[in-house]
Amino acid sequence: MTTETAIEVVGLTKSYSDNAVLRGVDLSVPAGSIFALLGSNGAGKTTIVRILSTLLKADDGTATVNGCDVATNSAEVRRSISLTGQFAAVDEILTGRENLALIARLRRLKDREAIADDLLAQFDLTDAASRRVATYSGGMRRRLDIAMSLIGNPPVLFLDEPTTGLDPQARLEVWATVRELAGHGTTVLLTTQYLDEAEQLADRIAILHQGRIIADGTLAELGKLLPPAKVEYVEKQPTLEEIFLMIVGHDDRRAVGSKS
Amino acid sequence: MRTDVASNTIALLGRSLRHILRSPDTIITTALTPIAMLSLFVYVLGGAIRTGSGRYVDYLLPGILLITIASGIAYTALRLFTDVSTGIFERLQSMPIARSALLWGHVLTSLVANLISLVLVVLVALLMGFRSGAGLLAWLAVLGILVLFTLALTWLAVIPGLTAKSVDGAGAFSYPLVFLPFISSAFVPTSGMPGPVRWFAEHQPVTSIVNTIRDLYAEQPVGNNGWIAIAWCAGTLLVAYTLAMHTYHRKIS
Numbered sequence: 001m002t003t004e005t006a007i008e009v010v011g012l013t014k015s016y017s018d019n020a021v022l023r024g025v026d027l028s029v030p031a032g033s034i035f036a037l038l039g040s041n042g043a044g045k046t047t048i049v050r051i052l053s054t055l056l057k058a059d060d061g062t063a064t065v066n067g068c069d070v071a072t073n074s075a076e077v078r079r080s081i082s083l084t085g086q087f088a089a090v091d092e093i094l095t096g097r098e099n100l101a102l103i104a105r106l107r108r109l110k111d112r113e114a115i116a117d118d119l120l121a122q123f124d125l126t127d128a129a130s131r132r133v134a135t136y137s138g139g140m141r142r143r144l145d146i147a148m149s150l151i152g153n154p155p156v157l158f159l160d161e162p163t164t165g166l167d168p169q170a171r172l173e174v175w176a177t178v179r180e181l182a183g184h185g186t187t188v189l190l191t192t193q194y195l196d197e198a199e200q201l202a203d204r205i206a207i208l209h210q211g212r213i214i215a216d217g218t219l220a221e222l223g224k225l226l227p228p229a230k231v232e233y234v235e236k237q238p239t240l241e242e243i244f245l246m247i248v249g250h251d252d253r254r255a256v257g258s259k260s
Numbered sequence: 261m262r263t264d265v266a267s268n269t270i271a272l273l274g275r276s277l278r279h280i281l282r283s284p285d286t287i288i289t290t291a292l293t294p295i296a297m298l299s300l301f302v303y304v305l306g307g308a309i310r311t312g313s314g315r316y317v318d319y320l321l322p323g324i325l326l327i328t329i330a331s332g333i334a335y336t337a338l339r340l341f342t343d344v345s346t347g348i349f350e351r352l353q354s355m356p357i358a359r360s361a362l363l364w365g366h367v368l369t370s371l372v373a374n375l376i377s378l379v380l381v382v383l384v385a386l387l388m389g390f391r392s393g394a395g396l397l398a399w400l401a402v403l404g405i406l407v408l409f410t411l412a413l414t415w416l417a418v419i420p421g422l423t424a425k426s427v428d429g430a431g432a433f434s435y436p437l438v439f440l441p442f443i444s445s446a447f448v449p450t451s452g453m454p455g456p457v458r459w460f461a462e463h464q465p466v467t468s469i470v471n472t473i474r475d476l477y478a479e480q481p482v483g484n485n486g487w488i489a490i491a492w493c494a495g496t497l498l499v500a501y502t503l504a505m506h507t508y509h510r511k512i513s
Contacts, residue, residue: 102271
């Protein structure tokens with residue numbers, strides 16, 4: 001892993017009226033890694049992603065992406081990122097190929113047809129390329145959605161709950177895609193409420209709970225947070241689920257429903 | 261940056277024109293209601309309405325054109341609402357493109373779609389006996405006023421498009437606009453209305469716009485009405501654009 005930092009967040013706060021969603025978040029994401037932001041509904045995951053992708057201004061604190069400040073240099077940040085939001089942001093009336101060509105055209109790229117054809121093949125959508133997206137399954141939409149985010153090869157990719165609402169098969173497909181991207185040097189910040197997803201994909205995991213990062217490290221480092229005594233009696237590694245529930249405690253219901 | 265705005269706007273205009281091409285019902289529905297109203301008033305109610313010496317369809321058409329636009333711009337709110345609710349809005353806002361291009365793409369789409377609907381309505385009116393000796397300049401003046409009116413109402417439609425919580429909410433704002441022509445000189449002369457209603461009818465924007473278009477078609481001098489109509493349209497456009505941009509900037513920051 002390189003020592004370069006792709007995303008640096010310091011003391012980020014955000015409130016909606018008197019509801020404090022982020023209460024001082026610090027994050028550091030090494031370039032080329034997969035970083036999972038893990039948390040329950042309403043923990044503030046989407047709020048962080050929206051601030052990092054210049055859709056929302058933080059109340060306080062700083063965030064830089066690829067060396068550019070998201071608040072003061074947002075246009076430059078948008079050049080190096082791509083956002084895949086919680087719901088597949090695809091145009092239902094257009095075909096899969098037209099969706100890809102539109103993004104390529106907006107990014108003012110040449111060879112739009114070739115770009116679209118390559119991505120359609122890469123995401124196994126060639127057969128459906130000329131069909132309207134309205135006829136696509138949930139998994140196909142998500143694949144198209146991610147494919148659209150890759151146009152222009154942005155070095156930093158935000159995936160906000162990329163597998164929520166997908167069936168297990170589609171989920172595995174998305175995982176394979178994310179791994180491949182990171183293999184090519186793309187920095188991926190993904191949010192998830194699925195513990196196994198973080199466990200499977202991420203180089204580093206941060207646990208966001210009630211607007212604060214309460215744990216941050218590799219899976220092995222997080223594992224050390226459990227009391228070692230347990231290892232003597234149980235001959236298995238603690239699952240991330242156990243770690244998560246241990247450190248967030250049982251009062252996380254309070255945060256539910258305040259999702260932005 | 262300027263070329264970005266133009267290039268991005270054209271790309272997004274192409275996208276929503278393709279939407280219209282694939283579901284032409286948006287244009288047909290927009291034209292159908294005014295055409296039905298035109299038929300109802302010309303063939304059923306019009307016989308009992310005294311408007312002076314000319315054909316009633318000639319009297320009626322300008323108001324019907326405004327109703328066409330007022331119902332057509334609801335689709336701008338709906339299209340924008342769909343983009344916001346599906347996440348396409350956020351996707352585009354997080355891309356390195358001119359951020360206002362999405363709004364301009366929708367506004368220009370509204371202009372094109374409404375002009376097509378207007379042509380359909382005028383063609384039907386011609387079949388019903390509408391005639392005008394107006395020259396090219398007068399037709400261009402009518403076109404100019406209708407374009408200004410469309411732009412003003414479209415920017416107004418941008419506001420619910422960005423802020424609505426449901427599809428119904430996004431569309432509902434246009435109902436009062438569709439009904440405004442009924443309390444104006446669009447269907448009957450204002451002189452027969454009781455005091456306060458008459459005052460309202462004579463001072464609301466639709467009457468001056470309708471009278472201006474009517475005079476242009478009848479080859480009559482437009483007089484002060486023309487300036488009042490332009491002032492209403494330009495004023496509404498300015499206020500609507502400012503409010504829409506304010507709403508937009510609040511949404512993206």
